[in-house]
Amino acid sequence: MHVLLTEDNALIASGIVAGLEAQGFTVAHAATAAQADALLRAARFDLMILDLGLPDEDGLHFLHRLRRRGLELPVLILTARDAVAERVSGLQAGADDYLVKPFDLRELAARLHALLRRAAGRATHLIEHGPLTYDPAACAAFMAGEPIDLSRREQALLQALLQHPGRVLSAEQLKDAVYGLGDDVESNALNVHIHHLRRKLGNGIVETVRGLGYRLGVAAAATDPMGDADS
Structure with missing residues (x-):
């Protein structure tokens, strides 16, 4: 957020x-x-x-x-x-x-x-997307009821996508959501977080729209639910 x-x-x-x-x-x-x-x-x-x-x-x-x-x-x-x-x-x-x-x-x-x-327009603080549930207040994600270990940056990226289902967000918009405006961000940093999110929540969770940016895709069973947490 x-x-x-x-x-x-x-x-x-x-x-x-x-x-x-x-x-x-x-x-x-x-x-x-x-x-x-x-x-x-x-x-x-x-x-x-x-x-x-x-x-x-x-x-x-x-x-x-x-x-x-x-x-x-x-x-x-x-x-x-x-x-x-x-x-x-x-x-x-x-x-x-x-x-x-x-x-x-x-x-x-x-x-x-x-x-x-x-x-x-949500009646509850929980954000649900297929089998994926995200609790922004607790900073917790669950896939089919099972907890998924996401880093702070991965959570920020996921929340930005979940808040705008169907909308294409540019790389700059996602960088702002994940890092803010004051951080010096490496050129490939966003791609690294997208890669980790896809590995933990399924390859389809982040859709690439060529030339425009990214949008929320389909959540699936994680292939590596624990993964490597980054800061």
């Missing part, structure tokens, strides 16, 4: 990034509305966490501007403004959820999973 965190407090931001990445999220950080706007134009995100007290633009104004532009990704407002009127204003400006500081990282992660589930 690729999350854009817009938060100007460096200490709070670093804690959120570390906490969410430990729970399987891929996080990009912007300290200003301008930086967030640039990232939204450069890459694809599944969710945005938005602080309202940004140094260059009020967060509500920024959100309203994004919604008028047609941006549809779920947005969770994270702020110290706890008055009911402030919450109402945030939701009316286009926010999908509102969490007041201070907060528990477990609650933040649970709310993000709920937003993503709602956006995908």
Whole structure:
């Protein structure tokens, strides 16, 4: 799950990034509305966490501007403004959820999973695809009820595909989902993770669309369920 965190407090931001990445999220950080706007134009995100007290633009104004532009990704407002009127204003400006500081990282992660589930039209947090079941909150995959050992990168790749069944995702979009925007990625790194995922979940799980990218395919019995876990 690729999350854009817009938060100007460096200490709070670093804690959120570390906490969410430990729970399987891929996080990009912007300290200003301008930086967030640039990232939204450069890459694809599944969710945005938005602080309202940004140094260059009020967060509500920024959100309203994004919604008028047609941006549809779920947005969770994270702020110290706890008055009911402030919450109402945030939701009316286009926010999908509102969490007041201070907060528990477990609650933040649970709310993000709920937003993503709602956006995908699922009634449960489990993602099912044929015999494959993936639990994004627990970072656990099962094939016909049997656990499958996937590395953090493999989980991020699988989740990106599962969230967009039938859609072709470019190599750059998958790299963003797996590594984020700040990592220096080797040219063949994505192919390595695709190879491992195919070995563990069947060759058809990732379909190559020549010249365009990749899309979710058919899950089958794993040929090497344990495999070599990479980081």
